[in-house]
Amino acid sequence: MFGKLLKHDFIATGRFMGVVYGVFAVVALYLVGSVHFSGNEMDSIGEMLSYIVLCLTAFVNFILTAVVVMSNFQKTLYGEQGYLTFTLPVKSVSVMLSKTIVSTFWYIAAFICFLIAARIALWAAGEAMGETALGLIDSVLAMTEEGLSISVVIVSVIATIFEFFFMVVAFTMIAFLAITISNTRPFQKHYSLFSMLFMAVIGFVVVKLSNLISEEIYFGFNYNFSTEKLAFAMGDDARLAVAHIDIAVPIFLVIVSVVFFFVTHYLMKKKINIR
Amino acid sequence: MAQPLLQIRNLRKSYGSKEVLKGVSFDVPQGQIVGLLGPNGCGKSSMIKSIVGLINDYEGEILVNGQAPGVESKKVVAYLPEKNYLPPWMTPKQAINYIADFYKNFDKEKAIAMAQTFELDMKQKLKTMSKGQQEKLHLILVMCRKADLYILDEPLGGVDVVARDFILETILKNHAENSTILLSTHLIYDIERILDRVLMVKGGTLAVNTDVEKIRANGNTVENLFREVFSNVW
Numbered sequence: 001m002f003g004k005l006l007k008h009d010f011i012a013t014g015r016f017m018g019v020v021y022g023v024f025a026v027v028a029l030y031l032v033g034s035v036h037f038s039g040n041e042m043d044s045i046g047e048m049l050s051y052i053v054l055c056l057t058a059f060v061n062f063i064l065t066a067v068v069v070m071s072n073f074q075k076t077l078y079g080e081q082g083y084l085t086f087t088l089p090v091k092s093v094s095v096m097l098s099k100t101i102v103s104t105f106w107y108i109a110a111f112i113c114f115l116i117a118a119r120i121a122l123w124a125a126g127e128a129m130g131e132t133a134l135g136l137i138d139s140v141l142a143m144t145e146e147g148l149s150i151s152v153v154i155v156s157v158i159a160t161i162f163e164f165f166f167m168v169v170a171f172t173m174i175a176f177l178a179i180t181i182s183n184t185r186p187f188q189k190h191y192s193l194f195s196m197l198f199m200a201v202i203g204f205v206v207v208k209l210s211n212l213i214s215e216e217i218y219f220g221f222n223y224n225f226s227t228e229k230l231a232f233a234m235g236d237d238a239r240l241a242v243a244h245i246d247i248a249v250p251i252f253l254v255i256v257s258v259v260f261f262f263v264t265h266y267l268m269k270k271k272i273n274i275r
Numbered sequence: 276m277a278q279p280l281l282q283i284r285n286l287r288k289s290y291g292s293k294e295v296l297k298g299v300s301f302d303v304p305q306g307q308i309v310g311l312l313g314p315n316g317c318g319k320s321s322m323i324k325s326i327v328g329l330i331n332d333y334e335g336e337i338l339v340n341g342q343a344p345g346v347e348s349k350k351v352v353a354y355l356p357e358k359n360y361l362p363p364w365m366t367p368k369q370a371i372n373y374i375a376d377f378y379k380n381f382d383k384e385k386a387i388a389m390a391q392t393f394e395l396d397m398k399q400k401l402k403t404m405s406k407g408q409q410e411k412l413h414l415i416l417v418m419c420r421k422a423d424l425y426i427l428d429e430p431l432g433g434v435d436v437v438a439r440d441f442i443l444e445t446i447l448k449n450h451a452e453n454s455t456i457l458l459s460t461h462l463i464y465d466i467e468r469i470l471d472r473v474l475m476v477k478g479g480t481l482a483v484n485t486d487v488e489k490i491r492a493n494g495n496t497v498e499n500l501f502r503e504v505f506s507n508v509w
């Protein structure tokens with residue numbers, strides 16, 4: 001049954017997101033093909049426009065994902081469609097889990113689009129300058145005072161992806177919790193307003209705590225340039241490292257996500273009366 | 276004696292300080308058509324929502340086939356809410372596939388055949404359908420399940436007399452053998468002839484719980500009894 005829930009949540013959200021990714025794919029293919037076949041120079045208006053559309057789509061994807069995911073959560077659980085969802089012979093925790101997985105999937109897809117757009121931009125710029133993308137990054141890095149290498153960039157990108165994943169899950173759980181609280185009896189009449197308000201308040205507290213942790217607690221993995229491997233480090237070793245993947249904040253975000261998941265589930269099961 | 280299909284003991288439900296169900300108790304045996312009657316705001320919908328698992332913060336005990344509302348009870352209860360619960364982008368084909376995915380007792384072939392009989396366009400989106408077409412689809416989705424208990428919340432509300440006859444006929448023709456139907460309505464005249472039992476809810480309590488045969492044996496009708504019970508409500 002859980003597979004069925006996932007399937008139908010993907011269908012419900014994918015109707016819209018599919019169009020967005022379709023546009024992204026067409027524009028990306030056009031841009032790559034056009035630059036490749038036109039002597040490696042991005043000089044036509046069409047190419048420039050498609051590049052702008054590509055970057056915009058990559059950025060707008062995040063906003064659209066958030067809107068689609070939150071709207072789907074509100075409509076299918078606390079709107080009239082809740083009459084269908086909550087009478088299905090499935091556990092309410094499965095309903096929550098399915099929505100969490102589907103929303104995380106779409107955020108990751110948005111992030112991948114962003115990376116693809118960045119990669120295409122680098123490729124197009126590299127092609128125009130007669131260099132490979134990595135070569136181009138290396139040339140830019142060589143100009144910095146520290147003379148950073150490409151390995152630092154790769155480790156930083158991995159660290160960003162790693163943190164991004166946990167941020168996305170935490171953000172999803174903050175949104176679900178905020179929407180759920182705003183659908184309880186005291187706030188139900190103005191649920192849209194209270195959803196935004198609770199999201200801002202809970203989000204603010206989580207960000208503040210994350211910042212506090214990232215400033216006070218250092219542990220994670222340092223990249224060792226001589227062995228080219230990751231090694232666990234904490235304290236000053238971690239704080240002063242050039243290439244470091246932090247795990248203190250991700251652990252905090254995991255705890256926050258799990259707690260919010262179960263609080264949302266409790267409220268959904270015990271405190272919500274569908275309109 | 277066989278266990279009643281639906282058992283409700285001392286059911287209480289409040290919204291804030293307002294108590295809408297004040298300790299309701301009754302049993303519904305298998306194979307009956309039961310009318311759940313009462314004016315708007317008497318607690319019928321809260322009772323139904325508690326039985327189908329939409330409301331969980333009630334006090335008292337509800338048992339469907341001996342089980343509290345949950346995954347197992349939802350398998351055997353087919354619920355028709357008063358509202359349109361399907362997403363507006365769905366087509367009848369998608370809605371039928373959706374229900375078939377979740378309920379093993381849903382007869383997909385019968386649903387497709389009924390949709391054709393009712394002249395529903397399988398590719399038409401719900402948002403472009405008329406209210407009557409939407410109600411037909413909802414009825415198909417509920418009545419094509421071989422359920423033990425059908426709970427129909429105001430299925431006759433807001434439709435003309437011809438549509439009411441059509442809906443009642445569809446319900447009677449298609450419900451599973453030996454199943455129970457709990458039918459909530461305030462249009463008593465239309466359903467009186469099909470009822471085996473009536474429950475009348477007044478101010479959050481059960482004012483009447485009796486067989487229709489007994490009402491008739493006393494030379495009365497359900498409609499008249501309803502008038503007597505609720506004469507002081509308005």
